[in-house]
Amino acid sequence: xxxxxxxxxxxxxxxxxxxxxxxxxxxxxxxxxxxxxxxxxxxxxxxxxxxxxxxxxxxxxxxxxxxxxxxxxxxxxxxxxxxxxxxxxxxxxxxxxxxxxxxxxxxxxxxxxxxxxxxxxxxxxxxxxx
Amino acid sequence: xxxxxxxxxxxxxxxxxxxxxxxxxxxxxxxxxxxxxxxxxxxxxxxxxxxxxxxxxxxxxxxxxxxxxxxxxxxxxxxxxxxxxxxxx
Amino acid sequence: xxxxxxxxxxxxxxxxxxxxxxxxxxxxxxxxxxxxxxxxxxxxxxxxxxxxxxxxxxxxxxxxxxxxxxxxxxxxxxxxxxxxxxxxxxxxxxxxxxxxxxxxxxxxxxx
Numbered sequence: 001x002x003x004x005x006x007x008x009x010x011x012x013x014x015x016x017x018x019x020x021x022x023x024x025x026x027x028x029x030x031x032x033x034x035x036x037x038x039x040x041x042x043x044x045x046x047x048x049x050x051x052x053x054x055x056x057x058x059x060x061x062x063x064x065x066x067x068x069x070x071x072x073x074x075x076x077x078x079x080x081x082x083x084x085x086x087x088x089x090x091x092x093x094x095x096x097x098x099x100x101x102x103x104x105x106x107x108x109x110x111x112x113x114x115x116x117x118x119x120x121x122x123x124x125x126x127x128x129x130x
Numbered sequence: 131x132x133x134x135x136x137x138x139x140x141x142x143x144x145x146x147x148x149x150x151x152x153x154x155x156x157x158x159x160x161x162x163x164x165x166x167x168x169x170x171x172x173x174x175x176x177x178x179x180x181x182x183x184x185x186x187x188x189x190x191x192x193x194x195x196x197x198x199x200x201x202x203x204x205x206x207x208x209x210x211x212x213x214x215x216x217x218x219x
Numbered sequence: 220x221x222x223x224x225x226x227x228x229x230x231x232x233x234x235x236x237x238x239x240x241x242x243x244x245x246x247x248x249x250x251x252x253x254x255x256x257x258x259x260x261x262x263x264x265x266x267x268x269x270x271x272x273x274x275x276x277x278x279x280x281x282x283x284x285x286x287x288x289x290x291x292x293x294x295x296x297x298x299x300x301x302x303x304x305x306x307x308x309x310x311x312x313x314x315x316x317x318x319x320x321x322x323x324x325x326x327x328x329x330x
Binding site for chain 3: 132143147150151152153213214215216217219
Binding site for chain 2: 001003015016019022023025026027029030032124125126127128129130
């Protein structure tokens, strides 16, 4: 079965990101397809590669990154949510003349159409809210 | 048939909002702070509880007999049994 | 499905963006549930809060092909609101009808 996940919560603010990560791992472990993980609202902060949590806490960016590399996942942060919160890739940094970019690979930045596409293409859409 | 997830304690409107629209053959899963609702829904066999969230909050030995504990694999399994998922938060 | 009040968080505003995008690809209806109905109160003046008054954008839903905006009678009554307080015409349903409404659509987007 084909799943899609939406993450609304910022890392280390609510449990939303942790739950979504654990659910994503279970989807893959159970042999299902994970079509896309779409990060919306504060969820876009999950893509910040400069987060530096204490060593005894889970590194959410690193976990998403490794899971995506292991399973060729499509991790998308919403461009509207990301830009207004200061989560940007080098292309957007140049466009908006910002001095730095923080969206780490393999996260990509794209529009809300990717959320709608995920909702229409997946058999099940599961949202992790705040 | 819908799987309803609830992630807020009973003091929040999420649980009552969910119960108000839940059909008799729908399923509910308590996750995150939603596991604190376990006493409010004791006796309702539609209700499942996410074990890791129960254990994290020290409630692992308080699960009412009528409720079903599931792990994350079980959460995925519940999703496959329904047509869609509704999130109450 | 919109369930949060406006201004206190951005969930409603960003949720409406998703609804407008979704309406370009699929048949959509909007349910303003619980505190979500507060988003539709007319004459919001947000100049003093620095937040955005996006309630007027609900007026564009029809142009985007969103057929119906639903509100629940009990939600309105509990919040001392009537349909004349709202910025757009809505279809009012009883709380008992929400379950069948949810069943009428393939996917539910929650905000």
